[in-house]
Amino acid sequence: MVCKIKVGVIGYGTIGKRVADAVMLQKDMELAGITGHSYNWRMDIAHKKGIKIFNAAEEGNPFAEVGIDVVDGIPELVKQSDIIVDCSPKKIGAENKEKYYLPAKRKAILQGGEKDKLVDTSFVAQCNYKDAVGKNYIRVVSCNTTGLARTLHAINQKYGVEEVYATMIRRGADPWDIRHGPINAIVPVLELPSHHGPDVATVLKGMKIFTTAVSISTTLMHMHNVIVDCKKTPTVEETIKLFENTTRVRMVDNSSKIRSTAEIMELAKDLGYARGDMPEICIWKEGIGVHENKLLYMQAIHQESDVVCENIDAIRAAMGFKDGKKSIEMTNRALGIK
Amino acid sequence: MVCKIKVGVIGYGTIGKRVADAVMLQKDMELAGITGHSYNWRMDIAHKKGIKIFNAAEEGNPFAEVGIDVVDGIPELVKQSDIIVDCSPKKIGAENKEKYYLPAKRKAILQGGEKDKLVDTSFVAQCNYKDAVGKNYIRVVSCNTTGLARTLHAINQKYGVEEVYATMIRRGADPWDIRHGPINAIVPVLELPSHHGPDVATVLKGMKIFTTAVSISTTLMHMHNVIVDCKKTPTVEETIKLFENTTRVRMVDNSSKIRSTAEIMELAKDLGYARGDMPEICIWKEGIGVHENKLLYMQAIHQESDVVCENIDAIRAAMGFKDGKKSIEMTNRALGIK
Structure with a gap:
């Protein structure tokens, strides 16, 4: 049975x-x-x-x-x-x-x-x-909180997170959505901090994270530009390895011509994911930087599927x-x- | 063997x-x-x-x-x-x-x-x-010529085509293409008639077809707004049946909430087509009209796959x-x- x-x-x-x-x-x-x-x-x-x-x-x-x-x-x-x-x-x-x-x-x-x-x-x-x-x-x-939690949890386990500052660059609407905009503007989300930060703390208890957000003229994924104050000093190479070994996170690289969310969506189709979805949080290899104990990275979030x-x-x-x-x-x- | x-x-x-x-x-x-x-x-x-x-x-x-x-x-x-x-x-x-x-x-x-x-x-x-x-x-x-030829051939066989007037509303760039625009403009294609008309005649020999084109701020499909002078008078119902029975042509309808190319692309993903492609030329059921011997219709063309x-x-x-x-x-x- x-x-x-x-x-x-x-x-x-x-x-x-x-x-x-x-x-x-x-x-x-x-x-x-x-x-x-x-x-x-x-x-x-x-x-x-x-x-x-x-x-x-x-x-x-x-x-x-x-x-x-x-x-x-x-x-x-x-x-x-x-x-x-x-x-x-x-x-x-x-x-x-x-x-x-x-x-x-x-x-x-x-x-x-x-x-x-x-x-x-x-x-x-x-x-x-x-x-x-x-x-x-x-x-x-939410898709954004999921994306932040996946990568920040990995960083927290390896380096310890003191504090996080992140900007969400949000897609204006889903690809099928013909009602919402903007067609051509940047819309500040006037909520400070934005709800994403406190929402991450519902999963990663006690994490200090401050977020702001803007909504822009794209339907293809959100972006997060993230700065993390780490307790231990990270290196770029180690961080790449860390993310490569984190499930549901994918490293992408400019050197293979993945220069934008548009190309990530094309990659997702080429990989054969159903509906051309990208369930993994995508981080640019060349978009990881370290300055003293600060780790900087950029990640793209497929709002429809993660x-x-x-x-x-x-x-x-x-x-x-x-x-x-x-x-x-x-x-x-x-x-x-x- | x-x-x-x-x-x-x-x-x-x-x-x-x-x-x-x-x-x-x-x-x-x-x-x-x-x-x-x-x-x-x-x-x-x-x-x-x-x-x-x-x-x-x-x-x-x-x-x-x-x-x-x-x-x-x-x-x-x-x-x-x-x-x-x-x-x-x-x-x-x-x-x-x-x-x-x-x-x-x-x-x-x-x-x-x-x-x-x-x-x-x-x-x-x-x-x-x-x-x-x-x-x-x-x-x-090309994708546009293919789309015009598929539907005009069907009409020609059933009603006879006297002359065709069509406007191509072209996607500015493919979805993955981050180099080309426009982001926010309508660009007249200053070629009169546009090359699409003569190109159709390389397949449908002798067809008289006059086309103009504009390029717009979308990556999701081309649209053709077509007016056909028919030899025999068509009806809307017959034309719907004709297109329904034409291979590689798909009728879509506003009543099922397919109101745009954005929703056709979503439909294609839901249908499970590889890469979310739409190889069929899509014609709106509610977008077919007849005025005396003139047949009017609107079709969408998936540039990447037809x-x-x-x-x-x-x-x-x-x-x-x-x-x-x-x-x-x-x-x-x-x-x-x-």
Whole structure:
């Protein structure tokens, strides 16, 4: 007998559709279904893939007229699942927890748009997997926080981190998003420090990190320019080795003509990653510098995909799978992450 | 005994790398190798895929220092191939024909950047496959010309085309290209008519077509806004059916939230096409209109991929495979084109 974790995915947008695909690739998981609240091409494709769709429309059945069979309602999906991954827009995850998951006593993974206090732990697998084992509510932090946590955790373990100063240069919108801008401007995010710093500290407890952010005219990845005051003095060569040996982090180099996020996205396609995603945090080899005890580096974050593997590990942790390293290996293998 | 066509690919950029991958997916073909003239990430990936790389550097071996084994020179690849697909930048294909393919008596497929008079025939498989059977030099026309030819050929067969007026709204640069603009402008292409019209007539002989073009701030696909004076009066419903039944053409609809090229690119990723490519010409269902004998439509062209399947069919045609319909079916099946 093979027991698989039945996973329900609520919200089938940028993250939800990727998590659903990733669940289907895990040997120890089975996709119980997804939700849809209105008809669009994503529903068409899910339907053709044979995924069970649960109607989450406020009223009526918008799928009937296009001939897509659906099952009724979020509560039914919750009932048919061992655990839920909630990929709804910001704040809806919190509402869903109250309305559906708590009453049904169902474990759930929430996303980084929700508040840390709603859950038992915030989560980045390679940083604090053990904090999440057996927990009921886990929050996979945002793409930016995930990226900062992955690399800062590695630095902290090797050199000790005194303090971090970082600037997030954020993509204005996702590639498919035709509503948001800017088309041609730099928009300061007037929140000081930006929420990213405190959010990193929900995973790397006690880390002193100060962040600011701007939003710019690109759809291809975020960038982080990071300066770390280290307790021990790092070297460039050692830091390159450190990052090369850190899972879900990829060194890229200008010398192979990776000069921009545009070329990282092309590399991701050439590597054959599904949807041309880049789940690894990319750090430029030539972008690492050391000045006394200060380590400077630049990393690029694929906002659409770096948290997908985290959701998979969070599912295992919540369901009581104790070995974080093993879970990361299983997830990486299934998703083709080297 | 299984005989496979040994295909050499010269030039491993946007088109070349895709053609090489497509060749490897055909049951009746084998990739003899590719060329590289300098080190970059594409060479790394080709090497890891086990593709034989032929050094095309003007002098020296730029691959030695990065530990990539290469074979010496274009002539050697030509010798080891039954046919060459030349995916070099504009005009280099013409030079290579004189320098390498003619002396070695090797058949070659050139791309749309080369002149029509250099070859025995220009080519779009579903329009004029039979003209190319057994020919030595075939030119796969540009992405834009291919898109116009696919849809205008279908219209011509059903309604007869009197005259065509079309505006090409061109992407400023490919997604990976960080050198070219514009970032924020509309650039008129001051060539009247633009070369696209006459180029269509190299495939659809005698078609009267007048085109103009602008270049804009996007990397995601070209658009064509087309007006056709038809001999017989079309209807919208019939035209939708016509395009639905035309190979390598896909109807998309606003009602499923495909409102832009950005969403077509997202659809392509969701469909699972390699590299998130969209080899089909996409026409908006709600973007088809009829006014008396005039048919109006809007189509989107994925500049990086629509010609890839054409190159595969051109290889078969050149090698004497007579059945165009069968070749198109074989290619479509191998590349996952519905």
